[in-house]
Amino acid sequence: MYDYQAPEQLLKDRVILVTGAGDGIGRAAAKAYAAAGATVVLLGRTLEKLEQVYDEIEAAGHPQPALVPLNLESASEHDYQELAAKLETEFGRLDGLLNNASILGLRTPIDGYDASTWQQVMQINVNGAFLLTQAMLPLLKESDDASVIFTSSGVGRKGRAYWGAYAVSKFATEGLMQVLADEVDGISNIRVNSINPGATRTNMRTTAYPGEPPTTNPTPDDIMPLYLFLMGPDSKGTQGQSLDAQ
Ligand code: NAP
Numbered sequence: 001m002y003d004y005q006a007p008e009q010l011l012k013d014r015v016i017l018v019t020g021a022g023d024g025i026g027r028a029a030a031k032a033y034a035a036a037g038a039t040v041v042l043l044g045r046t047l048e049k050l051e052q053v054y055d056e057i058e059a060a061g062h063p064q065p066a067l068v069p070l071n072l073e074s075a076s077e078h079d080y081q082e083l084a085a086k087l088e089t090e091f092g093r094l095d096g097l098l099n100n101a102s103i104l105g106l107r108t109p110i111d112g113y114d115a116s117t118w119q120q121v122m123q124i125n126v127n128g129a130f131l132l133t134q135a136m137l138p139l140l141k142e143s144d145d146a147s148v149i150f151t152s153s154g155v156g157r158k159g160r161a162y163w164g165a166y167a168v169s170k171f172a173t174e175g176l177m178q179v180l181a182d183e184v185d186g187i188s189n190i191r192v193n194s195i196n197p198g199a200t201r202t203n204m205r206t207t208a209y210p211g212e213p214p215t216t217n218p219t220p221d222d223i224m225p226l227y228l229f230l231m232g233p234d235s236k237g238t239q240g241q242s243l244d245a246q
Contacts, residue, residue: 001218002226002245010232012037015091017136019072019129020101022049024202025151028220029098029227034062036228039091043068044101066090072101072128073120080135087139094139096147096231099129099173104204105165118165125169130176140190147231150177150194152242157196174242181240191239193230197223198246218246 016033020026022044034040034057042050047069057065068083087094105121106114133148140146155163156170174194181192199205199217206214223245229235230243 001222002229002243004225004229004234006036006225006228006232009037010228010234011096014038014095014231015041015087015093016096016098016231017041017043017068017087017094018098018100019043019132021053022046024204025197025200025220025223026098026100027053028224029100030065031057031060032221032224032228033096033098033231034065035060036232037063038096038231039063040065041068041087041094042066043070045069045071045073072124072132075128075131077131077135080131083132084135084139087136093143094136095143095145096149097133097136097140098149098151098227098231099133100149100151101128102151102166102169102204104207107162107166107208108164109162110164113164121165121169122172125166126172126176129173133176133180137190141188144189145233145236146188146190147235148180148190148192149227149230150174150192152177152194152196154196154198157242177242178240185239191230191235191237193235193238193241193243195226195230196242196244198244200245 016038018030021030021042030040044050050067102125105117150173153170155167159167177194184190201217201219226245
């Protein structure tokens with residue numbers, strides 16, 4: 001596991017947006033960021049799941065989060081602009097963005113991969129993250145220490161049979177991260193990096209490996225040290241890196 005112990009209140013007074021915050025790794029990250037003092041903006045497509053995370057954060061006495069039910073598959077450029085305007089009005093700032101939401105799509109050969117599923121995977125995993133990040137950049141540029149994290153995968157660095165659009169979307173994610181990191185480097189206070197969580201105990205992992213005993217892999221909470229390190233000030237100067245959470 002990535003070796004980092006976050007100081008208390010690491011993210012005090014920061015506003016951090018997490019996508020896919022209702023389940024799995026995004027849920028753990030939202031709660032870890034809130035526990036570190038951040039006001040977390042919970043974005044996801046299933047309102048009930050977001051509400052549950054909201055309630056858990058409130059019950060723990062952490063800063064009151066914000067709820068943003070939004071489907072990255074159907075959201076328009078206008079929706080993202082509207083969200084940026086709302087964050088500006090409500091908080092006047094944004095210091096971090098964790099692009100975490102993704103879908104797995106099909107695990108079948110390219111020869112025969114369903115074209116509409118291909119487009120759906122690319123829309124959520126790549127286009128949605130691009131549009132959201134682009135809309136948030138003006139706010140992030142105003143922060144004196146901002147961090148953008150993209151979520152990759154082992155199959156986003158080395159292609160593997162039957163991983164189809166998911167693998168290709170993760171290669172694209174690494175590309176987007178590198179291009180943006182190079183563009184903001186030296187001219188802003190924004191750092192841009194990606195995390196490969198590694199095999200982690202979530203619904204996505206169970207769908208990809210239905211025969212695997214769930215306890216084989218670390219939980220989302222176990223992999224939070226790297227998520228905290230990259231979101232907080234201790235990672236200042238880390239730019240354009242593809243890092244492994246395990
Ligand atoms: P997960 O348990 O399936 O959670 C994914 C989250 O993304 C869910 O909250 C889901 O919402 C949300 N989401 C999916 N489609 C969305 C959409 N169209 N609009 C808004 N939100 C959407 O997956 P996970 O394992 O935590 O994965 C998190 C990230 O880590 C992903 O980028 C994944 O590719 C990456 N990753 C995971 C593993 C692993 O072993 N788990 C390994 C490598 C990389 P709902 O809850 O409403 O479905």
